[in-house]
Amino acid sequence: MLVDDSAVVRQVLTALLGKDDSIEVIASASDPIFAMDKLNSNWPDVIVLDVEMPRMDGITFLKKIMAIRPTPVIICSTLTEKGAATSMQALAAGAVAIVTKPKAGLKNFLELDAGDIVQAVKAAAGANLRPIRAMHATAPIHTLSTPTTNTAYPSIKINIDEVIPALDIHATSAMAVTxxxxxxxxTSTGGTQALELVLTQLSRTAPGIVIVQHMPEKFTAAFAERLNKICAVEVIEAKNGDRVIPGRALIAPGGRHMQVKRSGAQYHVEILDAPPVNRHRPSVNVLFRSVAKCAGRNALGIMMTGMGDDGALGMRDMHDAGAETIAQDEKTCVVYGMPKEAVKLGAVDKIVPLDTIAQLIEVYGNR
Structure with a gap:
């Protein structure tokens, strides 16, 4: 079901999703009041929901849905700071994905991102909502986002080797432990809820953390700001040159890649303006390969809930370079995609439930 006050959005999304044989748009509505009437007769597997609508806003509607019958909801939000802030509230209420839309050129934008929108709906349809409900029962949790390409490079897709050359295992394994x-x-789908659970459990002395969460530009800044208010560790959207230090978590900015560099025994991040790697920008593969190259066995790699396979190759690089690697288990993942692919490549040392990851990070940092 599509719920959006824009007739153009409803028309374009209906056409795009209808092209996929596995998706059926059973209804659309211009606001939540009309949607409520239609839900009484036909309940969908996935709801695509705008957040700013007349008569009833999307967040209020979302809360009603989650109270009555928890259903995967994708937020269709404008790519603005206001849209990002509002979407964070929607994520906190239990949404499972974000699809962004610009203020202008809407039809062209949605058609360019058709593949991502279709995949987001499919991922949402198969999402495991049990972890979301369990975490909402104990604390206010934000949920997730969805892989995004960057519209500056709508037709460019490159391989990771074009951003970071392949790993030289001999050079990396020779690095001394510092x-x-x-x-x-x-992480990706389900990641914001999972990250919040992990980061809020860490102490100020936790080792430095670098994170790629698939999320659109502008949204990562709002996400980091909200986390920073509730975590003992400092959580910030990364800027070029930021140091990776104990007690700090750096989140890659949406729409840009992040890699780690080493100067002596110190680490800092470099923010790259490069095309998407296998549809993703930021890319987990880019981050993980850079960590493998500059940190080797001095690093711990963690793959959490997410759709697709981004990060699997990079985690294998980390594993081959001597880093410890762990993956979130299927039971606690909203979508068991990225961890599963890393496991299939033999890149994972341990498979663990979400609620043990913070403890493992603390133990690793205290060795």
Whole structure:
């Protein structure tokens, strides 16, 4: 079901989703009041929901849905700071994905991103909502986002080797262990809820953390700001040159890649303006390969809930370079995609439930 006050959005999304044989748009509505009437007769597997609508806003409607009959909801939000802030509230209420839309050129934008929108709906349809409900029962949790391409490069897709050359295992494995350790985390669908659970459990002395969460530009800044208010560790959207230090978590900015560099025993991040790698920007593969190259066995790699396979190759690089690697287990993932692909490549040392990851990070940092 599509719920959006824009007739153009409803028309375009209906046409795009209808092209996929596995998706049926059973209804559309211009606001939540009309949607409520239609839900009484036919309940969908997935709801695509605008957040700013007349008569009833999307967040209020979302809360009603989650109270009555928890259903995967994708937020269709404008790519603005206001849209990002509002979407964070929707994520906190239990939504499972974000699809962004610009203020202008809407039809062209949605058609360019048709593949991502279709995949987001399919991922939402198969999402495991049990972890979301369990975490909402104990604390206010934000949920997730969805892989995004960057519209500056709508038709360009490159391989990771074009951003970071392939790993030289001999050079990496020869690096000495230092007192400066780092943790690299990759996640996508279901990731914001999972990250919040992990980061809020960490102490101020936790090792430095670098994170790629698939999320559109502008949204990562709002996400980091909200996390920073509730975590003991400092959580910030990464800027070029930021140091990776204990007690700090750096989140890759939406729409740009992030890699780690090493200067002596110290680590810092470099923010790259490069095309998407296999549809993703930021890319977990880019981050993980950079960590493998500059940190080797001084790093801990963590793959959490997410759709697709981004990060699997990079985690294998980390594993081959001597880093410890863990993956979130299927039971606690909203979507068991990225961890599963890393496991299939033999890149994972341990498979663990979400609620043990923070403890493992603390143990790793105290060795």
């Amino acid at each position: 007192t400066d350790k780092l943790v690299a985390i990759g």
